[in-house]
Amino acid sequence: MKKILITGKGSYIGTNLIKWLDQWTEQYQVEELVVKNNEWKQTDFSQYDAILHLAGIAHVSADPNLEKLYLKVNRDLAIEVAKKAKQENVKQFIFMSSMIIYGEDAKIGKNKVITEDTKPSAIDFYGRSKLEADLAIQELVDENFKTVIVRTPMVYGPNCKGNFPRLIKLTKVTPIFPNINNVRSMIFIENLCEFIRLVIDKEMNGVFFPQNKEYISTKDLINVMARIMKKKVYFISIFNPILKLLSKKVNLINKVLGNKVYDKTISPRLDYCLVDFETSIKKSLN
Numbered sequence: 423m424k425k426i427l428i429t430g431k432g433s434y435i436g437t438n439l440i441k442w443l444d445q446w447t448e449q450y451q452v453e454e455l456v457v458k459n460n461e462w463k464q465t466d467f468s469q470y471d472a473i474l475h476l477a478g479i480a481h482v483s484a485d486p487n488l489e490k491l492y493l494k495v496n497r498d499l500a501i502e503v504a505k506k507a508k509q510e511n512v513k514q515f516i517f518m519s520s521m522i523i524y525g526e527d528a529k530i531g532k533n534k535v536i537t538e539d540t541k542p543s544a545i546d547f548y549g550r551s552k553l554e555a556d557l558a559i560q561e562l563v564d565e566n567f568k569t570v571i572v573r574t575p576m577v578y579g580p581n582c583k584g585n586f587p588r589l590i591k592l593t594k595v596t597p598i599f600p601n602i603n604n605v606r607s608m609i610f611i612e613n614l615c616e617f618i619r620l621v622i623d624k625e626m627n628g629v630f631f632p633q634n635k636e637y638i639s640t641k642d643l644i645n646v647m648a649r650i651m652k653k654k655v656y657f658i659s660i661f662n663p664i665l666k667l668l669s670k671k672v673n674l675i676n677k678v679l680g681n682k683v684y685d686k687t688i689s690p691r692l693d694y695c696l697v698d699f700e701t702s703i704k705k706s707l708n
Contacts, residue, residue, distance in 0.1 A: 424622055426452045427470040429462070429503055430477030434582060435518065435614065439474070442615035450619075457499060467510040472622045474516045475503055480583070481522065481548045489547040496551035497558075504559045508567045514625055515559065516570040516618065521607065523553040523573065527680035530602060530662075530669040536631075537685045560629070568627035572618070575633050575684065579611030579706050585677065589640070590707065593647040593655065600665055600679060601657040605637040607683040610702035617694035631684045634702070635695045640678055646703045 426443075428436040431454040443450040453470075455462055457477045467473065478496045479488075500517060507515045523542040528534035544550040556571050563569045578586040592599075609617075609632055617632045641657060648655040669675045697705065 423448065424450050424471045425469060426450060426622065427465075427467070427473045428452060428454045429457050429473065429475045430454075431456045433476040434579075435577065435611070436474070436476045438579065438611045439615045439618055442612065443619065457503065462503075463506070467507050467512050470507075470512055472514040472516060473503070473507045473512055474518075474618065475500055476518055477503075478518075478552075479548075486547075492547050492551045493554075496548070497555040500555040501558045504562055504569070508562050511566070513566070514568045514570060514622065514627075515562070516572065516621065517556065517559050519556040519571050519573045520549070520552045521573055521575045521682070521684070522549045523556060524682075525549070526673055527676040527682040529676055530604070530666045530679055532681065534680075534682045535685050536683065536688075538688050563627065568625060570621055570626060571629040572621075573629065573631050574614065575607035575609055575682075577609055577611055577614055579702070580708065582611065582706070586706070589643060589678075590647060593644050593651065593653065596655060598656050598658050599641065599644050600661060601641065601659040602662060602665070602679050603639055603641060604679050604681050605639055605683050606681065607633040608638045609633050610697050610706070612697050612702070612705070613695045616696055617690065617692060620692045620694055630690050631688045632690055632694065633684050633686075634699060636699045637683050638699060643703070646700055647707065650704055650707055 428439070430436055436454060440452050443452055455465060477499060479492055504515050504517065523544050524536050524540060525543040525545045542553050544553045556573070559569050560571060576585065613634060614632060621630070644655055665675060665679065669680065
């Protein structure tokens with residue numbers, strides 16, 4: 423049996439991973455730990471085979487007054503937990519990094535394909551906090567302590583937060599949407615949970631870029647959601663030139679209609695994509 427500790431009680435990924443691993447109750451024992459105060463330092467980490475660090479502040483604000491807090495929680499705490507895990511002979515430490523460490527989305531009409539040679543270029547303190555933790559934790563690796571860095575693209579699924587539920591709301595109310603064929607890397611929560619399970623099972627080590635098998639176009643995403651909702655959305659091109667101009671200055675447009683993908687050659691060679699795109703959208707809406 424693998425004994426797993428999740429730091430960051432109640433997180434979206436952690437909650438779903440616990441549900442996922444409940445399919446194999448004889449193979450995994452999972453516990454959660456709150457790390458908001460200093461009491462976690464008294465926990466004996468040596469009893470765990472793997473620690474999955476999910477505690478952190480999400481990318482919810484660009485307020486410069488929050489920079490120190492982001493660095494303290496997303497960087498310093500993550501490194502401190504990893505060091506304690508190593509000192510107490512935990513075999514494997516998994517850190518959830520982010521695709522955001524590679525900077526902005528490409529503007530409309532431009533491509534952004536991240537390969538194994540692409541250097542991270544965080545553009546804000548959230549991205550920097552994730553990147554600096556990511557790199558520092560990699561430095562801790564040795565023959566007895568394996569580190570797993572998971573640079574996830576956008577994670578979506580039932581009851582998720584972030585841009586995905588905003589697109590659901592938009593689909594419910596809009597009769598029209600731009601006819602722009604962009605591509606984005608995303609990962610459905612069940613596919614991510616299966617990836618994490620395999621990484622723990624195989625006691626893997628390294629930097630990983632999990633994603634769905636298919637790149638996803640925002641247009642296709644809206645189209646599938648509208649069809650499932652039995653709504654009609656018309657895709658029009660009349661505003662495309664204006665949107666293309668605005669995308670040079672308004673990054674929010676690029677978050678929705680821009681391009682940003684992981685090259686498929688760097689996807690992990692594991693059979694973790696159990697749910698296809700359309701099924702994942704149906705599950706997410708339900």
